[in-house]
Amino acid sequence: MPRAGLTAERLTLAGAELADEVGFDQVTVSALARRFDVKVASLYSHLKNSQDLRTRIALLALEELADRAADALAGRAGKDALAAFAGVYRDYAREHPGRYAAMRMPLDPGTAAASAGVRHARMSRAILRGYDLAEPDQTHAVRLLGSVFHGYVSLELAGSFDHSAPDPRETWPRIIDALDATLRNWPAS
Amino acid sequence: MPRAGLTAERLTLAGAELADEVGFDQVTVSALARRFDVKVASLYSHLKNSQDLRTRIALLALEELADRAADALAGRAGKDALAAFAGVYRDYAREHPGRYAAMRMPLDPGTAAASAGVRHARMSRAILRGYDLAEPDQTHAVRLLGSVFHGYVSLELAGSFDHSAPDPRETWPRIIDALDATLRNWPAS
DNA sequence: GCAGCTGCCTAATACCTTTAGGCAAGCCGC
DNA sequence: GCGGCTTGCCTAAAGGTATTAGGCAGCTGC
Structure with missing residues (x-):
């Protein structure tokens, strides 16, 4: 009986x-x-157990998405960067709904800190360099971006937009437009 | 042996x-x-089965939240209505994280159409009456509102904002401000 | 006060998770 | 090449959840 050649990595990928x-x-x-x-x-x-498997999948997905986002962001700035980042996010969720869902799994603080999640956060801030936002508004804006991307993508994935016109394909760029306008014209405290 | 007096309703509430x-x-x-x-x-x-239980909980949560939102919206308009709606949404998620998670469960089309989900959609549109948006921009805006509220609330619930200043309590009103500004000044197609 | 309905029970099957302990596959030195 | 050791994959077993079938008894209506 030859061995199957299992490793944590192969299992994670298959998972x-x-x-x-x-x-x-x-x-x-x-x-x-x-x-x-x-x-x-x-x-x-x-x-280690079932939870361990899920965590590994989540970490894999975070890495993959961070890699894609970094590629997309290279050489772009301003609204161009914003749109590219948003596009990567959405495309990844559509191509890999399971991995995307995995990413939303709560990680314990230590694991989260060592994950690609921090690259995501840094990239969000990098995009905002194209807009003129000082702290704490920059942090508020990072959270707004995260909320919109995640919220839109998960509602779309859940089919919440399926049963009303127009096509979500039209909405997405309009939301990017709206975000861009919001960031350029961030309301004063 | 006296009977326990189970009903679908009591089970749903306990669930x-x-x-x-x-x-x-x-x-x-x-x-x-x-x-x-x-x-x-x-x-x-x-x-009927485990899935049935979960669906009933989801429908209960949708009703409860729709009721609260309707109360909050009564007699308000414009940004006032927007902030009230957003507040209800967020407070409900914080008070009832399990019910909130239940609401995000995919429902089959028939069930969704008969659920309080349609009231939610109608209320979103009602809020937008305070802003000057024609179709299809109104629909885009409805989706933006849903995305931001859902995205923010679920990221906050997942603790994504926990390990960076400032307090999410400060971010939320700023996001409402930003949304209000965006809606008042919706970028032309 | 009893007949019937139906609510809750026992029993049984099937699947997923996780731990303990065994055997042999394959690499290591000779 | 070959003997030993590590360790990968196995068998065995216990415990939890989901779900169905069929039985008995408590309540309701007459």
Whole structure:
């Protein structure tokens, strides 16, 4: 009987694929074992437990999305950067709904601090350099960006926009326009 | 042996309380049975299955929030209405995180159409009457409002704002200000 | 006060999670 | 090449959740 060659990395990647196919909360140690044609208990040499698997998928997704965003942001500034960042975010969620859902999983503080989440935060701030915002408004604006992107993407993914015209494809650029206008003209305290 | 007096309504309410206490995805038929000191199988006379329970909790939350929002909106218009609506949304999520999470559960189209979700949509549109937006911009704006509220509230609930100053309490009103400004000055197509 | 309905129970199946302990595959030195 | 050791994957087992089938008894209506 040859060995299956499991590693935490391969399991995480397969778990991410599984998440995209069947939904993040259907990602189960058992399903993963089936996918590798291996007994369930075997995975516990590589994963601490089910929660560990989910956390690894979340961290993978954060890294992947941060990489894509960094690529998209290179050489752009202002509204151009804003639109590129937003586009990456949305596209990733549409291509990888399971991974996207994984990203929203609460991480414990230590894990979060060591994750690519901090790159995301830095990139948001980098985008805002194209606008003229001093602290604390910059932080408020970072949170606004995060809220809009995450909120829109998750409502769209949940199908909340499906049953009313117009097509969400039209709404997205208009929201970018609105955000850009808001940032250029941030209301004074 | 006296009967426990279970009904779908009591189960739903208890399920909602359970969700607020331990999180929506920890709401389980078994836990609910324990709470009523009753055997698990007994609940299946009142609930079709676990999914049915979750759906009922979601519908309850949608109703409750719609009621609160309607109260808050009465007699208000413009930014006043916007801030009141936003406040209700956020407060509800903080008071009832489990119910709030339940609301984000995907509903099948028929159920969604019969739910209080339509009241939410109507109220969003009502708020926008205080601003001068024609279709399709009004729909874009409805989606923006939904995205910001949902996005902010769920990021805050997930603790995403916990580890950076300033306090989210300061950010929220500034985001309302920014939204108000955006709506008053919606960028032309 | 009893007949019938129906609410709650027991029993059983199936799946997921997790731990403990065993066997052998494959790499390491010789 | 070969013997030993590590360790990857296995069997076994216990415990939790979901769900269905079928039974008995408590309540309601007459």
